Amino acid sequence: RLETMQGEDGGFCHNPLSTAIALLALSAGALDSPAWTRCFEHLLDAQQPDGTWRFCTCDNWDTR
Secondary structure, eight states: OGGGGOOTTSOSTTSHHHHHHHHHHHHHHSTTSHHHHHHHHHHHHHOOTTSOOOSSSSSOOOOO
8 A cells, every 4th residue: 555655756745754654664564666666766865965854845945
């Protein structure tokens, strides 16, 4: 079921926290599957140069 919720970019819910939790679940039940690989690669691609991830995927986050 989790694999059907994966986004086209390999992530889940457009944020790295959900994607990381999904990667843990996929590691327990579908290790090395195409969904696991896409999820893992998405997290690596989303990582910032300083080693962190950003919750928001856009440059500007309007909190008004």
